[in-house]
Amino acid sequence: MTRNTLAAALALGLAATAHADEGMWMPTQLPDLAAQMKAAGFEGDPAGLADVTAPPLSAVVRAGGGTGSFVSANGLLLTNHHVAMGVIQYNSSPEDNIIDNGFVAKGRAEERPANPDFRVVVTTAFDKVTDQVLAAAKGKTGRAYHDAIEQASKQIVAQCEADGSVRCSVANMYYGTDFYRIAQVELQDVRLVYAPPRAIGNYGDEIDNFMWPRHTGDFTLLRAYVGPDGKPAPYSENNVPYQNPAFLHLSAQGPKEGDYAMLAGYPGVTYRHRTAAEFASQIDQVLPRRVALFQQMIDTIEAATAGDAAATQRYASQLQGLKNNRKRAAGELEGLLRSDAKTLRGADEAAMLAATPRTQRRSIDALFAQIAGGASVGERDLLLQQVSGATQLLRSALLLERLRIEAAKPDAQRETGYQARDLGMIEGTLKQVQRRFDPKVEKALLAHVLGRYQQLPDAQRVAEFDAAFGRTPAELSARLDALYAATGLGDEATRLGLLDKAKAGQALGDDALLAIAGPLVAAQLRLEHEAKTREGESLRLRPAYMQALFAWRNSQGRALYPDANRTLRISYGRVESITPRDAVTWSPVTTVAGILEKNTNAYPFDAPKPLLEAIAKGDWGNTADPALGTQTVNFLTNLDTTGGNSGSPVLNAKGELIGLNFDSNWESVSASWWFDPRYKRAVHVDMRYMRWLMDKVYPAHDLLAEMGVPAQ
Amino acid sequence: MTRNTLAAALALGLAATAHADEGMWMPTQLPDLAAQMKAAGFEGDPAGLADVTAPPLSAVVRAGGGTGSFVSANGLLLTNHHVAMGVIQYNSSPEDNIIDNGFVAKGRAEERPANPDFRVVVTTAFDKVTDQVLAAAKGKTGRAYHDAIEQASKQIVAQCEADGSVRCSVANMYYGTDFYRIAQVELQDVRLVYAPPRAIGNYGDEIDNFMWPRHTGDFTLLRAYVGPDGKPAPYSENNVPYQNPAFLHLSAQGPKEGDYAMLAGYPGVTYRHRTAAEFASQIDQVLPRRVALFQQMIDTIEAATAGDAAATQRYASQLQGLKNNRKRAAGELEGLLRSDAKTLRGADEAAMLAATPRTQRRSIDALFAQIAGGASVGERDLLLQQVSGATQLLRSALLLERLRIEAAKPDAQRETGYQARDLGMIEGTLKQVQRRFDPKVEKALLAHVLGRYQQLPDAQRVAEFDAAFGRTPAELSARLDALYAATGLGDEATRLGLLDKAKAGQALGDDALLAIAGPLVAAQLRLEHEAKTREGESLRLRPAYMQALFAWRNSQGRALYPDANRTLRISYGRVESITPRDAVTWSPVTTVAGILEKNTNAYPFDAPKPLLEAIAKGDWGNTADPALGTQTVNFLTNLDTTGGNSGSPVLNAKGELIGLNFDSNWESVSASWWFDPRYKRAVHVDMRYMRWLMDKVYPAHDLLAEMGVPAQ
Known part of the structure; x- marks a missing residue:
């Protein structure tokens, strides 16, 4: 071109x-x-900016799902209106609509408690623990390497949290090259102090989102409180403003x-530091594939709901999500093409490899082979994700079956998403089916997605999916008709009854969709294991690539930052x-x-x-x-x-x-x-x-x- | 606001x-x-730029519907690709698609004749004839003033064209203040020399139209030819390149x-020099009214054609036209509001009037009254225009009836549009009905437009329209159903048969639509007379306003140009x-x-x-x-x-x-x-x-x- x-x-x-x-x-x-x-x-x-636990950087904290910063000695915290939206919503009602009207607390007594799960998180320690983490993984490969790192990280977190005063985590920098232990204090009593009206804080909404020039007052002021002893505490009238060791000073001038x-920020x-092959795959395959699949799913939903007001309504949210995802993928692809990122990253990597000693090249070549293996099943994985991700009834069956399996394990050993604390979320998922489901639309979506899966080469095929849905469009169509005619999962009481059984690890009975869910979940678990094995290999091999990149950037007089995490x-x-x-x-x-x-x-x-x-x-x-x-x-x-x-x-x-x-x-x-x-x-x-x-x-x-x- | x-x-x-x-x-x-x-x-x-008949301005000519300029001593003429599009189309064919491929004549022998009606017009004289034109109008008012000026202009044109070498016209400057006689030579042999491909000459088409930044090579080169005697002549192999007294020189530098x-240009x-009341009317009434009516007509057509592919196809062009007109009116309104033109023009006029001697104010006040009268029937006139302008069958009936009346006069005295040279156009109008007509859509449009007419105050009502369509929506609906059920004008042979009768001035028979066309055309003629009377009064009174404006601008140190004409x-x-x-x-x-x-x-x-x-x-x-x-x-x-x-x-x-x-x-x-x-x-x-x-x-x-x- x-x-x-x-x-x-x-x-x-x-x-x-x-x-x-x-x-x-x-x-x-x-x-x-x-x-x-x-x-x-x-x-x-x-x-002076090097220590995240000392002023001024210690003024910067995590607030809700975003970043915030202290702007006074008495716990006043600045963040975005959209970051604090949950807090504003929690305090808004039809009678006192502070979303629309905004909110100004006249004095501290008027400040309003945030929703109880809103947190402000202050970092109190940040230490390198690379040797500790990697020691256990030494000599291992694949899944074992992955699990050794996970295990070591869990131990470090447990030790760090032992005295109960902080929450800890281990951050992986430079793709497995370095590990850092982070300790944080969670402030639990956060209050709403000042919010502009929605039409200022979110002026232009989705139309202006991403579209400079912008004219939005997307800010809100909160205040963090602690117990009279200065320690984090849930909301109480007796709490006092939190006095953070640092706060930022507003400039009298502007930019x-x-x-x-x-x-x-966070x-x-x-x-940025992915390999040239990963750039090429993203630009030539992943993004075009996503754009095309999402567009086809949009078309499928629109065709299947045409003329059916109830179905149109039920799929409006999923359709909007697909359109956003399609637009985002198309924009990312357009930008990468405009910047010709593939050529530039390719040239950069080729020059790096030419400057890298042969002895280091073996691990890098092994990494490249690993990446090629993962990329070869990218299309299949995207399609199979939709089977549970884009459906309601089939997703319910898969969710119940997986929960039944996980429920047999001690809570701590269960896969994330199936632990005791996740059960409310699972119940919610099973309950919202009615508002988002129409059998003809779900069948049309599956016919499209699995129809594309059927066209994949044999090497990418998964036996359990073939057995469940057949090998031809005609078989697929007949199986879907039969499954959705026979299943009882469309009934909410049935689903919630099955949830009780699954939570107890009991057999789920003989529903048509549950009958295929058994082997399908078994296949998913096998694919999950394969992915974690690849992940382990990646963790093991990528540091060699990063070392070569450090050396190359160093030779260019440039430093190297870790990819965001x-x-x-x-x-x-x-x-x-x-x-x-x-x-x-x-x-x-x-x-x-x-x-x-x-x-x-x-x-x-x-x-x-x-x-x-x-x-x-x-x-x-x-x-x-x-x-x-x-x-x-x-x-x-x-x-x-x-x-x-x-x-x-x-x-x-x-x-x-x-x-x-x-x-x-x-x-x-x-x-x-x-x-x-x-x-x-x-x-x-x-x-x-x-x-x-x-x-x-x-x-x-x-x-x-x-x-x-x-x-x- | x-x-x-x-x-x-x-x-x-x-x-x-x-x-x-x-x-x-x-x-x-x-x-x-x-x-x-x-x-x-x-x-x-x-x-040196003052004389339009001398170099360099004499290099600038009218070409087709736009402007052109000579750029060589041998008749090479530069104009827009879109101005020369008819010439390019005339020379393009599926086998030799010069629209898509562009055209480069290799030497004069390859230059291709334009469509025979394409003209290049060179101005040879430009003289003030104000006294001559106004002499006959002196002491007259209204329609008589209008007709006296029209008559005087026709005489001047006839004298000017007497020797057959030039085409003449009279231009009205400063709204009846000054008149100029213009003599022009028409070059009839124009040839296509160089055109870029459509995708250069019209790159971006309607999407980019009006939308800077633009990237379009909208140019074409033509060449004018004359007979071997140097005089304008139709195409002939023996013709020679026209040598205009002036041509423009291309700069070696750019802007x-x-x-x-x-x-x-032309x-x-x-x-720009309309009164403050006309600005207010344009901004407060005319443009909002046009935007609203066109939108309602768009909605009406879209609702009436929904689900009917044939009807959708037939109204696609009219719909596109309405959308363009709506967009244009909305854009004009938006711009006038953004510039706050009403306030600024109002302040300017108020200051002018304050500085104008009382003696001059009488004519100006009379003009203002005149304008207010015209504005008061603006909505009615817009609606009644649509009755013929936006319909096919009813328009055909009105056209045939008007032609029958005009046909009784000598050709030269007929209204423009009904003379012998217009008959081909009328036949074309009657023939294209089939491709653009569906009775349910035309009835829906008339029900909307006449429904709005029915809501006007009594003072604006026209008896013949009330008689034809009733006074209530129910009457209107019943009349339209009856008219379209009974009329035979939907048949092309019938319409063309009636055209023969109308051309001969014969009675048209008893078709249902023709039966109402009689009184409706009589009403249209009466409204036309009223409009020409207002126009005459405007011609008579507006020069006083312009004189005041001359004086006011002079006091500001500014000159006054005539509005474009x-x-x-x-x-x-x-x-x-x-x-x-x-x-x-x-x-x-x-x-x-x-x-x-x-x-x-x-x-x-x-x-x-x-x-x-x-x-x-x-x-x-x-x-x-x-x-x-x-x-x-x-x-x-x-x-x-x-x-x-x-x-x-x-x-x-x-x-x-x-x-x-x-x-x-x-x-x-x-x-x-x-x-x-x-x-x-x-x-x-x-x-x-x-x-x-x-x-x-x-x-x-x-x-x-x-x-x-x-x-x-």
């Missing part, structure tokens, strides 16, 4: 110089990056193009515009003018009247941008982020808080695999917008004073 | 300084604008942001980027990179392989932009244009040809009423792109040499 050739040429041209702002660094790496950070404009001491910026998962990372870079397409440039700072432009007075562009009036009035207090002469809203940086960075604080060159991460641009959806400096941006709430809202629109002057940025 | 208030404040702030680039000037006005043009950067003598630019119609105009300004929305900026020059970005290999983004290969190769010859280091495609200026400016040449400060106008941006769709310098842009083909295509992609080196820009 001429297109890729040109893109490759452009990207190769950039590759030499463009890596300065790529990287989700472990804080411990920062001292080694001091020169680069200084050159980028950081005015503080990078060494402008070119300014240094950095961000701390990015979820990236694949939900541990605390820091990225640094700058406020930067983007040219997403020929002749189109987006400024890095948006203003309230854009709220007026987008506003239609209809959801999701239905800014509240007080906001519209305040914009019309134009009284910006002390928060207007001096150059723009108006109130800013959001801004854009080239910081390296991925899912999980929601709520990350964005700091300026002085380490002061200037922004709150909440989104990415659509062009960077492929950045989980490839960081393209032309397109990778992160989207933040300008703290000046938060301050203006709290000063002029939904006033909370006490809170501004508490954060050290009093209203004018 | 807060939104409007802010927009008004912004626009008022701009209003003081922003008029420099507004204006579609008559060439005769340019000497008076010399200082402004020089200040804008023009390096030539504005006085860049901030450069001076100017453009000459803009169609604008309403398809006569030759010049606008000047500069190459300029645009910020259409908060944080979004579009550069004024696009490059071939954008072609690759947009290309999907599927219509309309299916750039030809030779183009893609040439871009990948990157051999730009002597046409690359020195700063961008690549090949440019289109560019943007703030020049004042409207529909009809298609094909207008764009000149640089030296008067050299740098661009070819072909589109506007969507944000300027409201510029026919209001020029907002923040949003008004015009879109041009960069002549360097044309040269590159002719040099490297579809070579035509002889033509480049003929234009004085030889390939490298």
